[in-house]
Amino acid sequence: MNIYIQIAYLVASILFIIGIKKMGKTKEARSGNQLSSLGMLIAVLATVVQVEAVSLVEILICVVIGSAIGLFIAFKIEMTQMPEMVALFNGFGGLGSLAVALSYYWLNSQELNANIDAITGTSTALSIFIGGLTFTGSIIAFLKLNGKISGKPITFGGQHLINLILLLLVIVASVFAVMYQADSTYVFALVALALLLGILTVLPIGGADMPVVISLLNSYSGMAACATGFVLNNNVLIVSGALVGASGIILTQIMCKAMNRSLINVLLGGFGQTVSTDGGDADEIQVKEVGVEEAAMLFDSASSVIVVPGYGMAVAQAQHVIRELAEQCEKRNIDFRFAIHPVAGRMPGHMNVLLAEANISYDKLIEMDEINGDFQNTDLVFVVGANDVVNPAARENPQSPIYGMPILDADKARTVIVSKRSMGKGYAGVQNELFGYDNCLMLFGDAKSTIGKLVGEMKEM
Amino acid sequence: MNIYIQIAYLVASILFIIGIKKMGKTKEARSGNQLSSLGMLIAVLATVVQVEAVSLVEILICVVIGSAIGLFIAFKIEMTQMPEMVALFNGFGGLGSLAVALSYYWLNSQELNANIDAITGTSTALSIFIGGLTFTGSIIAFLKLNGKISGKPITFGGQHLINLILLLLVIVASVFAVMYQADSTYVFALVALALLLGILTVLPIGGADMPVVISLLNSYSGMAACATGFVLNNNVLIVSGALVGASGIILTQIMCKAMNRSLINVLLGGFGQTVSTDGGDADEIQVKEVGVEEAAMLFDSASSVIVVPGYGMAVAQAQHVIRELAEQCEKRNIDFRFAIHPVAGRMPGHMNVLLAEANISYDKLIEMDEINGDFQNTDLVFVVGANDVVNPAARENPQSPIYGMPILDADKARTVIVSKRSMGKGYAGVQNELFGYDNCLMLFGDAKSTIGKLVGEMKEM
């Protein structure tokens, strides 16, 4: 191989590395993605140069077709369909790896009748297996997210046993395919098994777990690429495949943690259903949770923030950490104010006493009537242990015991984050529908400790 | 090469990586060092197995001699001599690399009359150059720290020019050594030049900058090992050399930052003198500065802390961050109290007002008379913007205008950290000798912002 091409591959690898690194930070993610695509371009061009136009036309046609389809899908889809698209692309990638490996195998074993050595053979089998599994698994995930297949986990008795048997068959088929290369039955059996396993392992998983599965399959497709690299003895494939494989695994783990599930649980057939944790007292309200890190990012990207303190702030004694939050926001030139509801807390002026204790300047505290018009132009409202005073039922539901009480129109803001410990009710003992609104995210936990962590995150950003 | 040996090398490389990673964290550093030494053992054993006892006796003798010397030095020296020892070892390592490369060169070019290809030749030259430079540079650093040579920067006119010329000569010698391998003059010239350059580049640097230089030379010795790896086509050498080289550079940079100097400044002949920043108003008092991170570590490892607040805390309005500090300490079960001097601040009860505002419980505030006996059993005293009230002159110097005023015996604690903006004086306008005491470290900067950072560090630990 030409040394320049090798160097191009090296450069591409480095670009991938830097790209991945940057994609872990909000501010640099986009440029990271661009760098990595640049790396890809370099790698592809280098390869095209390397093959010295032997079959340039076909290559060109294929690339054009692929690009057209890719671009079409990428631009057509709605933002809400992103996760399923990722699954689909991932599936294509997996199938691609399978095809490359199979092509290599076929070329050598059937067409050239050359012998493939054990190491290369093993790599080929791995590549086929992982690629196939990734393909069908991703397609199932795609269909589930798409709603074409029920999002409910589809289970049947003994599925773990069946999967285990299939896996054993995969190994057998691989060994035979490497040993008896002249007979193509084995390799096709391998392909079929891989495809089947992909379907069977993903089918039983509930729709809610799909993101984790996709992330894992993504990691697999990286490994498939890596295996292909071993087949073709190509470094850039190995580096980028390994990179994707490893970072994918870590990402999967992070996502599992965020969902409170263990990776092992997902990796081994555990792959089971999520236990539905929100029951009982939340009645019908479906809420979206948010983590501390994401909340921190939301703060970071807001340009105006209004804090609505309530009795929960007093209970948690969170006034001091809120002052820190204010300092963090002011550092970022975020417009930061407090909306004080006249009956927030349990005594007149309750919030005033506490916020004064925390040394928050009087002119940051805005009365309800004055600030109510501003909510709709506000990026982010942070409700800290308030409940009744932001309950839209007071405006909208004549049956509610608090109907007629003036409230803070927090719900009108672009995004609302609510810090409270649970779905517990407020003084008036009524359900708050705001928590189920589309623009509302719940940050569960004691206000003092969660906001403390939030501030910690912001400091690091 | 035997595959098991290769695998052993791979394992050793991984152990080095994990070891280095762990050495960046206080709690794991020791186990990290042990892992890395395990890696070294594996690599050495694998190599010994590989050479198949061709010259086992000599090897054994050399290893025994080297080990004996190493252990002797390592155990004999005082803790305070650590940095110079590191320099010495580093020098030996550099010379070792030089010797290996030279040996290889000699063997092939002179003894076997084989030809060394260009790549290997370049690597050899690099290895010799870097190794030689590292050796003499380290030795000079060692002698400077040791006091055998004056710690003062030794400068002479045109030294940058001379260094540049020498560098050019190095290149010339290298090229010739590779091209005319039969003639050993060039390679010896290269050795001589490398040794000379090491002396000349380090000699002009002041003793205070030595740690940075050693770190840099350490990084160089890693590079030398790496170059040797290229010479011998040995992966473990490359991996560990690169690892040491890269982490050494980063470490150097971190150290530069901590010293407020730029790496470029050090890397290019800038290597110059530090500008002595403490002049003028500090009179003769020589103080030791401490950084936020190190202060955080001191807090982390203390089991009892007393905070002495003074007027500067009031000016900086640092009471709220101090509460956070208290919370961090309490989380670690550190005994945390405040020593309130009766005239701290500018009005009676000044500290009480502020600490009450920050919601610090009354029973954490201890009167002077009650707490004065406890200082000597306290790990860490944190003086925040106090000055006169901890000035030992009040106890010891009858000439001082504050003589006779009772003070807090902060100086009796094991370690004292003082947070203030500068060497500015307090209300009484007198110098405070405490700041120059052996157990006293200055944490310069506005109390609120430095303590804020300190708390940030502690949260991350």
Place this chain on the structure above:
Amino acid sequence: MTTESLIILFYILVLASYLGFELITKVPPTLHTPLMSGSNAISGITMVGAILACNELGYSTFSKWLGMLALVLATINVVGGYTVTDRMLKMFKKKK
């Protein structure tokens, strides 16, 4: 392939994997989807393999067709993946 070169490739594998681990140690949840999507696009590097695979004369052989199929699929993965990721990331710009 010789074990010699296998070992070297293994070095690369191990180092790259470790690096992957190190790089993605603390990603905020908002970035999970784009990161997934972006690294997915990278795994489309099989495109390189695909190009090599269809570098045969003639369309007649199975392996050639497979190679071309692989190329189309990998290209979709690469092009679609990068574009979608970019679209997602555009939304993260600070609204002012």
Place this chain on the structure above:
Amino acid sequence: MTTESLIILFYILVLASYLGFELITKVPPTLHTPLMSGSNAISGITMVGAILACNELGYSTFSKWLGMLALVLATINVVGGYTVTDRMLKMFKKKK
């Protein structure tokens, strides 16, 4: 050495260097000296090279003597380095 194998070694070099950078991004100042000392010990890996270099029969040749010198020096670096580092790190234990 062939350029082929040079490139592969280069991969290893680059990946290892990048990893080194990533690993040591935020070390507290207290660890500066032990870290320096510890990684210095690692650079004593030339010991491996030295063993290879003195793997010749007879003491007579210059290269052999050089190899043995290298071995002694590298051993000092390795053994002394690790021991000193360990001594330093022992002091970091939490006093209770």
Place this chain on the structure above:
Amino acid sequence: MRIAVLKETKDYENRVALTPDVVKSLVKKGFDVCVETGSGLKSSFSDQGYIDAGASIAKNTKEACQSDIILKVNSFTEEEVSMFPDASVCISFMYAYTIPEVLEVMKKKNISSFSMDAVPRISRAQKMDALSSQANLAGYKTVLLGANALGKIFPLMMTAAGTITPSKVLIFGAGVAGLQAIATAKRLGAVVEVTDVRPETKEQVESLGGRFLTVEGVEAVKVEGGYAKEVSAEFLQKQKELIQEKIKDADIVITTALVIGKKAPVLVTEDMVKSMKTGAVIVDMAVESGGNCEIAEMNKTVVKHGVTIIGESNLPSLLPINASQLYATNISTLLLHLADKDAFKWEMEEEITKGSLITHKGEIVHGFTKQILGI
């Protein structure tokens, strides 16, 4: 419609029913407002201020009374009511069950009357809740009175001349007034301890930095509509023991424990007073309904057994400016809820109307009042 503001006649009363600001807003809404001369003087609002706000000034009560709606802070006297036009409407703190004679006169003149103290404490009526708004101010004032009468300072102070230990404030009852008292005493730096019969107040007290004294080993107290109902004898006994223990160290004792419609419970007995430190202070906020302290005297500050006992019956009135402001908002919000500029709505089944209407065209229609008066 024409609204009249009468001058308060009760002793120790400094408030006024409407302030110029509120008058202005009512005038804007189309009401005529007439203020009896000198009504606002004691709360620093001059006649001129009212005139500027658009009100007319009546020379005397009689002249003022020639209105459709008559407002006051305290309950109307027989004399005043007899001056009202027939079928007019009046609003004030009536505590109707305490003034059957006046109700008689109202009956004769077909007067409709609303009482501020009877406004139901529901979420949507919070803006009309004068009991809360006045209790809140009272809670602040009670601490200031206590602090001012004490020969010590509140906060901990470490000075060159020695350390002054913080004062200990013991508060009975964590209702609206009690909570504000806690907040104010904490702000000034005192150590605050609180006892209440309602267990949910523990969290509220702690949210303000107070220490809650829990009466151990007794079952919880029933709460109805936010008010504490009569509690068990066992509880009161245990509470008493706890208090006896704690009161010895207290520098200031503030009692706010009311049980509506009944005599206030005796929480501080004479024996307890005797056990207190010389120089300590008791402020009894319940003195008007009999006093939580056995030996408190209404509207007097007395020193008994070395303890200063303050028995102000009308604490909000000591902050007349703010108290009038808040009361004026309360009463005008109620008025605007009940009527527009042309007429009253008389939605008899609406909760607030129903809760606060005492007499309607002369007839007593208020359940609780009827019940107490035995009608």
Place this chain on the structure above:
Amino acid sequence: MRIAVLKETKDYENRVALTPDVVKSLVKKGFDVCVETGSGLKSSFSDQGYIDAGASIAKNTKEACQSDIILKVNSFTEEEVSMFPDASVCISFMYAYTIPEVLEVMKKKNISSFSMDAVPRISRAQKMDALSSQANLAGYKTVLLGANALGKIFPLMMTAAGTITPSKVLIFGAGVAGLQAIATAKRLGAVVEVTDVRPETKEQVESLGGRFLTVEGVEAVKVEGGYAKEVSAEFLQKQKELIQEKIKDADIVITTALVIGKKAPVLVTEDMVKSMKTGAVIVDMAVESGGNCEIAEMNKTVVKHGVTIIGESNLPSLLPINASQLYATNISTLLLHLADKDAFKWEMEEEITKGSLITHKGEIVHGFTKQILGI
């Protein structure tokens, strides 16, 4: 030696020179202590308390005076001094230059006297600095008096019945008393603005959360030994303009500006008072030395032009328990510095002795006093 504590005779004086705690420590050190009966009553210290602490009780002043050292808070009267034994020593707040007659009597009886107000304000004498300790308490009390007289509350309060804006407190002088006043007013939630002639007080004021009103465009004021010296007419003019502007919005004005040994500067003129809001309050801490407010009246609370003007001359005395505690520590520390149980040291060149000794064996030796009396 025997120490006597005399009962205070001055009006409005509630303090006592020694408290039982301090008596106990003096007794421990070997002194005899004798307390005139009833001395501690007004500050809640009973005779029994002193007896328990080891003192004896003297039936009357005469009996008490038969001692070596005689202590008091306020300066001694001619009558008292005439009862002293020959060559005895006495200590109190003498303000010696104001009582030449008494000094005469002392001369006759060879009395040595130390004055608490003359103790030099050096670091090592801080524990004896009664001026500071008393000023500190006065600063706290002045805010409480003002807050109590105001018809509003201090803090911002957003309630269902409307928002109460925070009170504005304007403080003149950021000495010891002024700073404590700032801290106390801030604690209670007021918005505090402060003016002082010494520029270094800006930082101190801000350290307590107050806003400093800088008099622009005038050079800094000279300060000597921590005290403000007379300031330029230009400064005073500019300051006046600033005050005229700010005083209109103030709810409470507290003046603490003293210039030692001189009549207090007039900072608040009658015109300014007229421009203030009805219901506002002025507390003049300098009323004893002429008053910073032109129309303040000593020991009276008057309402003029709608503004309540409080002129308490003896604020620390309103916190007698703490004030006595601190004073007792101050005076006993001075005493122990000057003497042991057997005799005085008479180190005439020592700074504290030199600074505070007014008469020595009858002769006036105190420079500043001599200077003012023109001797």
